[in-house]
Amino acid sequence: MSASTFVRASLAVAAKDLAIEWKTKTAFVSSMVFAVLVLAVLYFARDPTSVATIDVAPGALWVTFTFAAMVGLNRAFLLERENRAMDGLLLTPAPPTAIFVGKVLGNLVFVGVVELASVPLFILFYDLPIGAQLPELLLVMVMATVAFVAVGTLLSAMVVRTRFSEMMLPVLLLPFLVPPVVGAVQLTARILLDRPLSELAGWLKLLAAFDLVFLTLSILLFEATLEE
Amino acid sequence: MIGRDAALRTARRGGVVTVLALLGLAAIYVRALVFTPVERFQGPAQKIFYIHAPAAWAALVAFAITGILSLLYLFLKDRKLDLVAASSAEVGVAFGMVMLTTGPIWGKPIWGTWWTWDARLTSTLFIFLLFVGYLALRNAVTDPGTRAAYSAVIGIMALVLVPFIHVTVYWFRTLHPQPVLVKPSSPSLPGVMLVTLLLSIVVFTVLYVGFTMQRYALAVLRELKAEEVARAVS
Numbered sequence: 001m002s003a004s005t006f007v008r009a010s011l012a013v014a015a016k017d018l019a020i021e022w023k024t025k026t027a028f029v030s031s032m033v034f035a036v037l038v039l040a041v042l043y044f045a046r047d048p049t050s051v052a053t054i055d056v057a058p059g060a061l062w063v064t065f066t067f068a069a070m071v072g073l074n075r076a077f078l079l080e081r082e083n084r085a086m087d088g089l090l091l092t093p094a095p096p097t098a099i100f101v102g103k104v105l106g107n108l109v110f111v112g113v114v115e116l117a118s119v120p121l122f123i124l125f126y127d128l129p130i131g132a133q134l135p136e137l138l139l140v141m142v143m144a145t146v147a148f149v150a151v152g153t154l155l156s157a158m159v160v161r162t163r164f165s166e167m168m169l170p171v172l173l174l175p176f177l178v179p180p181v182v183g184a185v186q187l188t189a190r191i192l193l194d195r196p197l198s199e200l201a202g203w204l205k206l207l208a209a210f211d212l213v214f215l216t217l218s219i220l221l222f223e224a225t226l227e228e
Numbered sequence: 229m230i231g232r233d234a235a236l237r238t239a240r241r242g243g244v245v246t247v248l249a250l251l252g253l254a255a256i257y258v259r260a261l262v263f264t265p266v267e268r269f270q271g272p273a274q275k276i277f278y279i280h281a282p283a284a285w286a287a288l289v290a291f292a293i294t295g296i297l298s299l300l301y302l303f304l305k306d307r308k309l310d311l312v313a314a315s316s317a318e319v320g321v322a323f324g325m326v327m328l329t330t331g332p333i334w335g336k337p338i339w340g341t342w343w344t345w346d347a348r349l350t351s352t353l354f355i356f357l358l359f360v361g362y363l364a365l366r367n368a369v370t371d372p373g374t375r376a377a378y379s380a381v382i383g384i385m386a387l388v389l390v391p392f393i394h395v396t397v398y399w400f401r402t403l404h405p406q407p408v409l410v411k412p413s414s415p416s417l418p419g420v421m422l423v424t425l426l427l428s429i430v431v432f433t434v435l436y437v438g439f440t441m442q443r444y445a446l447a448v449l450r451e452l453k454a455e456e457v458a459r460a461v462s
Contacts, residue, residue: 151385158378162368172365172382175358179392186399202399210392217388221381224302 006101009094013102018109020079027075028114035068035118039125057126058188062181064118065141066148066174069111073152074169076103077160090226100153100222104215107149115141133191136200140187143207147180147214154218158225176214183207230308235448242441249435256428264424276334278424282432283326284352290320290436291359291386298383301376310376311451313383314366315443317359319436324356350397351390358386372451 021027042060043053080086089099119137123130130137152173159168183203190199230238260278267274297313300306331349332342343349362382369375417425 154381154385158365158381161374162365162378163370164368168365168368172361175354175361175393176385176389178354179389179396182396206392206395213388213392214385217385221302221384224377224381 006095006098009092009098010102010105013089013094013099014105014109017076017079017103017106021075021106021110027072028110031068031071031110031114032117034071035064035114036121038064038067039118039122043125053126054128054192057122057128057192058185060126061118061122061188062144062185064122065111065115065144065184066177066181068114068118069145069148069152070170070173072110072114073107073149073156073173074160074166075110076107076153077156078165081160096223096226097219100157100219103157104149104153104218107153108145111145111149112142115145128192130192133194136191137188140184140191140204140207143204143211144180144184146211147207148177150211150215150218151176154222154225157222179210180207183210230448232449232452235445235452238448239442239445242438242443242445244438245434245441246438249431249438252427252431252434256424256431259427260424264420265418267421270338273334273337276330278428280327280330280334281425282428283323283330285429286432286436287320287323287327287352287356289433290316290323290440291355291390294320294359294362295383295387295390298380299387301380302384307372307376307451310379311447312440312444314363314379315440315447317362317383318443319439321356321359321363322439323432323436324352324359327352328356345397347394347397351393354393354397355386355390358389362386372454 039060042056042063046056077086080089090096122128155172155176156169159165159172162168183206187200187203256278260275266272294313294317297309297316301309301313335344336342362379365382366375366379369378
């Protein structure tokens with residue numbers, strides 16, 4: 001199989017998932033509403049006389065993203081569980097790895113759109129003057145989202161075929177999200193305070209390493225989850 | 229897959245190893261409480277160290293073995309590897325419980341707090357939770373083949389995750405006593421205490437081996453039973 005057919009197969013899977021989502025928008029709307037609710041609730045989860053919004057904002061943002069991503073990630077393979085659609089997908093000439101990469105791409109777009117749509121609300125709710133730092137924040141969002149989605153897609157591929165699948169995903173996924181979430185919160189805090197780039201470098205490297213390692217690992221391990 | 233008789237033999241041998249380790253454990257208690265001097269600054273509270281550190285050691289050895297066996301399973305596809313990995317994880321979680329309860333008991337008088345988000349506490353807590361998740365996943369999958377494959381995937385991912393968690397939490401300042409045993413310079417523990425600690429580590433390692441052997445035999449017997457039931461039904 002040549003590289004271009006691999007890419008085309010992956011894109012086809014991603015396009016299929018996104019087309020299904022585009023038709024109903026159920027997952028998107030629920031993830032969005034969920035994100036807004038978490039952002040709003042976390043705003044009140046502090047003593048306003050002693051804790052400034054800027055102190056809770058980074059944590060609030062990433063808790064919101066983590067939860068919203070988790071709501072969305074379950075969906076990718078739930079779609080394939082109905083009518084055993086996964087068997088159909090595997091019967092196509094597309095290699096399993098291409099299917100997985102397609103799922104990752106679809107999830108990246110889905111989670112990315114939810115995050116992008118939440119950022120203006122975040123700035124509005126927490127009253128943050130961050131026009132200039134927005135590119136840096138976006139970079140952190142991209143890097144952390146790749147981490148969430150790579151691990152989350154692999155775990156959701158397994159979890160949908162277990163009992164209590166909705167409960168299993170958070171239990172398994174959250175320990176894996178510790179490095180990216182902690183890194184992203186630290187980076188966001190420094191970005192909001194407009195700290196120099198040198199203070200960001202360490203955590204950025206950690207995020208980059210995590211992305212690289214877990215993206216590769218999840219692609220390599222996906223085939224092992226298909227065995228019956 | 230090994231047979232019923234072999235499993236029962238393993239269970240018996242594991243029992244013998246465990247009994248020996250328990251005798252060793254009793255001896256360690258006596259040695260630690262009676263024949264090892266009281267630490268000058270921490271007083272009697274330091275005695276718990278002879279249980280806490282070896283339990284942490286046994287838990288981490290158990291988790292490392294689970295990770296390595298998971299990796300081997302994906303290549304060799306030997307069900308025995310999966311069952312040993314699972315047994316090791318379960319025993320590791322038990323030792324992890326010992327570590328996580330003895331730690332705060334020591335922390336309260338010495339640090340003045342039951343729990344603190346120090347690097348080592350945080351990382352061991354997350355690693356512990358990771359393996360609790362591993363066991364939860366095993367419980368949620370019914371087909372043995374699928375269960376083995378999923379567990380192996382999680383085991384390998386966990387093995388890779390540990391260094392990341394470690395770096396992440398280490399970048400928060402650490403309060404935990406610095407290593408006294410495994411460090412670049414020579415051990416900073418006085419001779420008598422060092423011997424007690426090392427003996428205790430040996431005892432806990434043997435205890436781990438004994439528990440895991442028995443747990444493995446149990447896992448094999450359970451699988452055989454499940455197969456028997458499946459045959460009888462079909």
